[in-house]
Amino acid sequence: MSEVNAVIYLVRHDMRVKDNPILDRLASSKDHGFTHLLPLHIIPPTQVEVSGFLKDGTRSPYPEARSEVGRFWRCGPHRARFIAQSIWNLKDNLTKLGNDLNIRIGKSDELLKDLVNGLKEQEIRVAAVWTIAEEGYEEEREEKNLKEACSDLGIELEMWVDEKYFIDDRDLKLATPQDLPDVFTSYRKMNEPLRERPRPTRPRPSEGSLPKPIEASRIPAQPDPFEIPTSLEALEAAFLRPIERDVPVVARVDEIKSAHPFRGGEDNALNRLKYLINSGSASSYKSSRNGLLGVDYSTKLSAYLAQGCISARQIHEELLHFENGDDDGYVETDGYGKGENEGTQAIRFELLWRDYMRLCTRKFRAKLFHRSGFRNEHSQKWKTARTDNKAAEEQSQSTGDVAAIVRRVLEGTTGQSLIDASQRELIHTGYTSNRARQNVGSFLAKHLNIDWRYGAEWYEFMLVDYDVNSNWSNWQYVAGVGNDPRGDARIFNPVKQAFDYDKDGEYARCWVPEIRKVEKLENLFQPWTTPKEDWERFGLNGLAMAEDPVKKINFSVEGKPKSSRRPYIRKRGQGRSEMNNSSTPKLTSREDTSEEKPPTAQGLQAARNSTANSRGGPRGGTWGMGGGGRGRGHGGPRRGFHGGRGGFQQSYTQVHGAIPPHPWSQPHIGPA
Numbered sequence: 093m094s095e096v097n098a099v100i101y102l103v104r105h106d107m108r109v110k111d112n113p114i115l116d117r118l119a120s121s122k123d124h125g126f127t128h129l130l131p132l133h134i135i136p137p138t139q140v141e142v143s144g145f146l147k148d149g150t151r152s153p154y155p156e157a158r159s160e161v162g163r164f165w166r167c168g169p170h171r172a173r174f175i176a177q178s179i180w181n182l183k184d185n186l187t188k189l190g191n192d193l194n195i196r197i198g199k200s201d202e203l204l205k206d207l208v209n210g211l212k213e214q215e216i217r218v219a220a221v222w223t224i225a226e227e228g229y230e231e232e233r234e235e236k237n238l239k240e241a242c243s244d245l246g247i248e249l250e251m252w253v254d255e256k257y258f259i260d261d262r263d264l265k266l267a268t269p270q271d272l273p274d275v276f277t278s279y280r281k282m283n284e285p286l287r288e289r290p291r292p293t294r295p296r297p298s299e300g301s302l303p304k305p306i307e308a309s310r311i312p313a314q315p316d317p318f319e320i321p322t323s324l325e326a327l328e329a330a331f332l333r334p335i336e337r338d339v340p341v342v343a344r345v346d347e348i349k350s351a352h353p354f355r356g357g358e359d360n361a362l363n364r365l366k367y368l369i370n371s372g373s374a375s376s377y378k379s380s381r382n383g384l385l386g387v388d389y390s391t392k393l394s395a396y397l398a399q400g401c402i403s404a405r406q407i408h409e410e411l412l413h414f415e416n417g418d419d420d421g422y423v424e425t426d427g428y429g430k431g432e433n434e435g436t437q438a439i440r441f442e443l444l445w446r447d448y449m450r451l452c453t454r455k456f457r458a459k460l461f462h463r464s465g466f467r468n469e470h471s472q473k474w475k476t477a478r479t480d481n482k483a484a485e486e487q488s489q490s491t492g493d494v495a496a497i498v499r500r501v502l503e504g505t506t507g508q509s510l511i512d513a514s515q516r517e518l519i520h521t522g523y524t525s526n527r528a529r530q531n532v533g534s535f536l537a538k539h540l541n542i543d544w545r546y547g548a549e550w551y552e553f554m555l556v557d558y559d560v561n562s563n564w565s566n567w568q569y570v571a572g573v574g575n576d577p578r579g580d581a582r583i584f585n586p587v588k589q590a591f592d593y594d595k596d597g598e599y600a601r602c603w604v605p606e607i608r609k610v611e612k613l614e615n616l617f618q619p620w621t622t623p624k625e626d627w628e629r630f631g632l633n634g635l636a637m638a639e640d641p642v643k644k645i646n647f648s649v650e651g652k653p654k655s656s657r658r659p660y661i662r663k664r665g666q667g668r669s670e671m672n673n674s675s676t677p678k679l680t681s682r683e684d685t686s687e688e689k690p691p692t693a694q695g696l697q698a699a700r701n702s703t704a705n706s707r708g709g710p711r712g713g714t715w716g717m718g719g720g721g722r723g724r725g726h727g728g729p730r731r732g733f734h735g736g737r738g739g740f741q742q743s744y745t746q747v748h749g750a751i752p753p754h755p756w757s758q759p760h761i762g763p764a
């Protein structure tokens with residue numbers, strides 16, 4: 093009988109060694125009885141495309157990791173890179189602690205069986221698997237399979253509380269998930285003062301304090317047909333290989349002004365946190381958080397939180413050090429030792445939002461992915477591009493027309509410049525601000541009445557900080573089917589929002605270079621409103637955004653600038669009211685009479701030409717939105733349609749720096 097008594101620590105979205113409950117437990121006492129530790133991270137083929145890890149000449153046993161409604165890749169290049177960097181940083185940090193991180197690809201229950209049985213042959217007894225419990229339909233299914241696997245293997249599975257949230261699960265003032273209030277404000281009030289709610293963080297394990305590593309040569313290798321890269325560069329390349337060619341190549345921007353230039357990993361997360369406090373950005377957060385351009389208007393901690401490179405209570409605790417004046421490192425920073433300020437309080441408030449979104453998943457489970465949302469809102473008629481959807485029979489537009497509009501929204505050629513800028517920024521950088529996200533969501537769902545899940549899935553593909561709870565709950569919220577008490581009554585006017593938050597048009601000009609020359613803001617924000625005589629001068633001829641916007645919003649500008657905060661008095665409609673903005677100026681009314689209409693064939697041609705004109709030859713492939721699916725129980729039939737029906741052949745130009753100019757890989761997406 094071997095003397096080895098090992099525990100496998102299955103790392104999920106908890107990619108950190110500091111404030112890590114499992115590592116802390118293993119390091120801080122020996123009474124667990126484990127002699128050896130095998131940290132393991134499994135890349136899930138349902139959520140991340142893994143064909144880039146195949147050995148030469150082999151085929152993947154898994155279907156492509158595509159989304160259900162739009163058939164987009166589930167994890168795009170920005171997040172894939174960030175995940176690779178986070179994995180590698182954790183590997184480095186575990187190595188510094190005398191251990192290592194083993195990376196595998198496949199279904200966790202199958203891999204576990206393979207690993208445990210293989211180790212047994214080496215006389216290494218695995219006694220238990222420890223891992224954190226996560227929210228989400230797929231995550232729960234994985235846990236169920238893990239339980240079965242461990243029971244078959246006769247080993248213990250211990251699910252740990254995921255401690256990366258602001259308020260610890262064991263301190264929730266909720267007897268059951270169903271007790272979660274449907275309004276965030278009620279939940280916040282239950283928890284105030286927020287500063288007193290988080291638990292203290294756990295220390296980083298000291299070197300040599302963890303159970304011993306298992307000799308690498310005795311650990312069964314990754315099963316065929318995959319192989320695990322041995323460097324960060326190779327890991328990133330393997331993630332990116334299959335997906336990068338499917339990123340739309342949009343108009344080149346000369347200087348990439350990424351608001352999110354950050355690399356993944358725990359070390360970078362902690363550095364960023366310290367920088368935010370040191371630089372004063374944390375203290376000014378409340379007034380800057382609605383920014384659109386720049387790195388420091390908001391914390392940019394979301395991607396780190398999503399991967400568990402940092403926990404919310406680490407953020408809270410570092411803020412406490414500054415507020416309480418007990419960390420000399422911050423002594424030079426304004427506000428040091430002066431208690432909670434507006435900015436630090438607002439950060440805690442947002443972190444609670446994040447907790448709340450996750451608790452919504454716990455309460456509503458698979459409804460998170462249902463078009464009818466938490467509210468079971470079935471009266472809304474959503475437009476779809478899927479031919480296999482009953483809604484398609486009832487909608488006024490053809491599925492092909494809807495597909496074309498969806499595509500223009502995703503790629504940022506709608507003619508609403510705030511939306512277009514945000515979508516281009518997202519494609520280039522993987523990030524766009526909360527303000528912009530709200531507008532994009534509202535535009536797709538409430539102005540265009542298009543199935544909001546196209547947007548949610550696109551964000552899942554594109555966002556560097558995608559998080560299942562935050563993304564889908566927020567999309568429900570802006571689409572009016574989730575936990576916004578104002579539901580359908582709240583609608584963002586993207587022109588007004590542009591005036592409020594993009595005061596000089598810098599954001600629009602930065603990300604939508606085709607319209608940079610347009611002089612007046614009201615024309616810049618909707619190029620179609622530019623007087624015809626100026627079109628040639630501003631380069632608008634042939635541009636779909638000007639010639640055939642997917643939505644026209646009548647919006648007039650009156651008078652002179654009143655102040656730098658509110659440059660114009662603007663007129664606005666009496667329709668559904670815009671309630672999102674506390675700084676809403678006094679507006680005289682005028683209906684948002686926008687006529688929603690499909691782009692004409694001419695308009696689509698113009699969309700193609702406009703990007704091709706400015707930047708060289710076509711690179712397109714056809715692209716579709718619909719088709720087969722699997723996964724999360726969104727429900728609905730699985731059959732797909734030929735994307736773009738008749739082929740919406742888009743021509744693109746090269747993105748500077750960020751994304752290589754690959755054509756779309758598929759002649760169509762989804763089964764015939």
Ligand SMILES: Cc1cc2nc3c(=O)[nH]c(=O)nc-3n(C[C@H](O)[C@H](O)[C@H](O)COP(=O)(O)OP(=O)(O)OC[C@H]3O[C@@H](n4cnc5c(N)ncnc54)[C@H](O)[C@@H]3O)c2cc1C
Nearest residue numbers: 390391392393394442446526529530557558559562563566
């Ligand atoms: C349609 C839509 C989709 C979104 N998808 C995601 C997503 O996939 N992942 C994600 O982390 N956030 C998502 N958000 C929330 C929010 O936009 C981002 O968390 C924020 O923009 C990230 O930037 P930051 O870290 O600088 O945020 P900050 O403004 O600095 O906020 C600090 C932290 O608070 C949390 N937070 C802030 N706002 C929210 C919110 N509305 N909901 C939940 N948590 C919040 C985040 O963890 C964030 O890092 C989405 C919002 C919308 C409207």
